[in-house]
Amino acid sequence: MVPRAVEVLQSVDVIAAEDTRHSKRLMQHFNISTPLVAYHDHTGANIIDALVEKLSNGQSIALISDAGTPLISDPGYRLVDAALSADIQVVPVPGASAAIAALSAAGLPSDRFVFEGFLNAKQQARCKQLEALKGETATLIFYEAPHRVLACLRDMSEVLGDDRQVVMARELTKTFETIKRAPVAELADWVEADHNQQKGECVLLVHGADKTDGSDSEGHRVFDILVAELPLKQAAALAAKITGVKKNQLYQYGLDQQKD
Structure with a gap:
């Protein structure tokens, strides 16, 4: 948390949070008493309309997600779109972003990169996506769920080749932060051998094709x-x-x- 973020959360009228129960702990830590309202991917249009109405009436709202940056594979797009459509100013408060944090420590080419978010949960569709990206020369960045990370690495090995360099950045900025770079087949073996590597939030960065x-x-x-x-x-x-x-x-x- 940067000081500006704490100041903003203390000064706004409402905080729209992905999970209010999760966010309450953060608010308590920083002594923030601003009212919380739930806003997530399944939020109905009536909630968005109510939030935009508050903004139109001169109130200020801060949008936060459980981790990382809102809208980056996190909720927020519909609310930001609605606010801009109503001529309401949207101001970014830069903070942690797993994709950029991982890229800065990966040692892969960073002059061009493509953020793909989460791959499909089903293997056949996931392999199809990887096949379509096989020839991409920019560094590829994916988010992956911990219970799928091993299967995803095996699929990358199968589709992209055993020797493609991949970096796994896990639990960034947290207690058990781990960053490991290796040929993808070797990385998959390493993850399989250590079950702890199949826990927590994961970013996978793939070296671009020749x-x-x-x-x-x-x-x-x-x-x-x-x-x-x-x-x-x-x-x-x-x-x-x-x-x-x-x-x-x-x-x-x-x-x-x-x-x-």
Whole structure:
């Protein structure tokens, strides 16, 4: 908690909290007596309307989530959107963000990164997502639930290759903070061997693909668009002209997709 955040929470009229029971402990620690109201992903439109009405009447509201930053894989989008639509000023109070904190300590390229949030909970859909991101050359950042982190790492190993560098940042800023970087197959073995690593909030950062893999990915993306309208051979030839990927390679990719 930065001093500005404490000051804001003490001075506003209402605090909209993801879980009021969770937030009460924080308020007690900092002697904050501001009234709390629940605001989360399942909040009805009537609650949002009531909060916006308070703002329109000149009251001030602070939005907080249980951990990290509101809207970053956390509730808040609908309320912020509604406030801006009503010409109400929204002011950010910077604080902890697991994605950025993890990136700053990961030792992976940080000039370009892609935040993907949570992968799908079901394995088949998760692998499909990873397959689509396989050629991305920017560093990839994911959040993952502790009970799925091992399965996710195994899927990354299967789809991205055993040697892809991955960093697991767990319980950042907390007592049992752990940051481990290793080839993904080795990292999965390490997590499996130590059950404590399957507890708490996890951020997974994945080294981007080599540039050559990235061009292949762009070729596949363009081919997938064209083949929906054109015969396979024609789509491969046109995608090759657009992206520079070899025509035979794209044609084989198309055949493999048909088999799948």
